[in-house]
Amino acid sequence: MGCPHIRAFDFLLKEKRDLVGVEIGVLAGSHALSMLELLDIKTLYLVDPYFLYKSKYESGELEWNNEKWEKVAKEKLKNYKDKIIWINTTSVKAVVHFEDESLDFAYIDANHEYQFTLEDIELWTPKVKQGGIVGGHDHVPAHPGVAKAIKEYCSKNKIEYETKHFINEKVNVDWAFKKGGKLNEWNISENNIPESSKFKSI
Numbered sequence: 001m002g003c004p005h006i007r008a009f010d011f012l013l014k015e016k017r018d019l020v021g022v023e024i025g026v027l028a029g030s031h032a033l034s035m036l037e038l039l040d041i042k043t044l045y046l047v048d049p050y051f052l053y054k055s056k057y058e059s060g061e062l063e064w065n066n067e068k069w070e071k072v073a074k075e076k077l078k079n080y081k082d083k084i085i086w087i088n089t090t091s092v093k094a095v096v097h098f099e100d101e102s103l104d105f106a107y108i109d110a111n112h113e114y115q116f117t118l119e120d121i122e123l124w125t126p127k128v129k130q131g132g133i134v135g136g137h138d139h140v141p142a143h144p145g146v147a148k149a150i151k152e153y154c155s156k157n158k159i160e161y162e163t164k165h166f167i168n169e170k171v172n173v174d175w176a177f178k179k180g181g182k183l184n185e186w187n188i189s190e191n192n193i194p195e196s197s198k199f200k201s202i
Contacts, residue, residue: 005030005031005033005034006031006034006166007031007034007127007137007166007172007174008094008164008165008166008172008173008174008176008186008188009107009133009135009174010034010035010038010039010134011164011174011186011187011188011189012105012133012135012176012183012184012186013035013039013104013105013133014038014039015140016040016104017040018040018042019039019040019041019042019043019044019104019105020042020043020044020102020103020104021035021041021043021044021045021103021104021105021106021107022044022045022046022098022103022105022106022107022124022127023035023044023045023046023047023101023107023109024047024048024091024094024106024107024108024109024110024120024124024189025047025048025108025109025110025111026046026047026048026069026073027048027066027069027073027109028072028073028076029046029069029072029073029074029076030076031107031109031137032044032073032077032084033047033076033077033080033184035107036077036080036083036084036095042083043083043084043085044080044083044084044085044093045084045085045087045098045103046073046077046084046085046087047087047089047091047094048066048070048073048087048088048110049066049088049089049090049109050066050067050069050070050088051066051067051165052066052067065143070088071199074086076187078079090118091110091116091120091123091124092119092123094125095123095124096181097103098127099127100126100127100128101127101128101129101130101132102127102129103127103128103129103132104128104129104132104133105127105128105132105133105135105137106124106127106128106132106134106135107135107137108120108121108124108134108135108136108137109136109137109138112138112145112146113145114144114145114146114148114149115145115148115149116145117136117145117146117149118149118152118153119186120136121134121136121149121150121153122153125153128179129179130179130180130181131178131179131181132179133176133177133178133179133183134176134177134179134180135174135175135176135177136150136174136176137172137173137174138139138173139163139174139175140170140173146175147175150175154177159176159177160177160182160183161176161177162175162176162177162183162186163175163176164176164186164188166188169173
């Protein structure tokens with residue numbers, strides 16, 4: 001079983017309306033497409049520099065040829081041009097264009113190394129409104145830097161965060177916290193979600 005492109009994080013937003021949010025790390029655009037299909041999105045900012053880089057993980061060094069995924073993502077999301085704003089630069093450079101407390105959510109799925117994950121959490125949390133949701137992907141053993149970063153950030157800032165998987169607990173585990181409060185009950189349901197939406201090719 002592969003990694004579904006619907007994420008547990010998405011279920012925290014299903015009852016919200018006119019959402020304005022950001023995804024940091026877009027790759028092929030499959031999760032962005034799922035959010036646009038399932039949620040009431042007003043504006044979705046998509047941050048990805050789409051350049052070649054290498055990262056070291058527990059599983060070894062990976063080379064991300066992101067350049068090839070840009071065309072894939074933009075073709076996949078072409079029907080939502082009126083709701084998408086692309087920001088083709090790094091997270092650090094993109095965040096300066098956002099006012100504090102201007103977003104309903106931020107979803108972090110970029111470089112999973114500890115220092116970059118922590119940096120993204122620190123940079124983007126101030127941009128989310130009180131009561132908004134900050135979260136991300138890959139809270140799994142293969143990417144220990146993610147778990148280390150979110151645990152450290154939340155411990156330092158006295159924030160309670162939760163983790164939840166959707167369908168595949170080995171590869172599809174999200175983390176999330178509610179800014180300025182506790183998460184409401186995080187209910188996950190596969191009802192009314194077509195199989196084609198659960199498992200898209202990358």
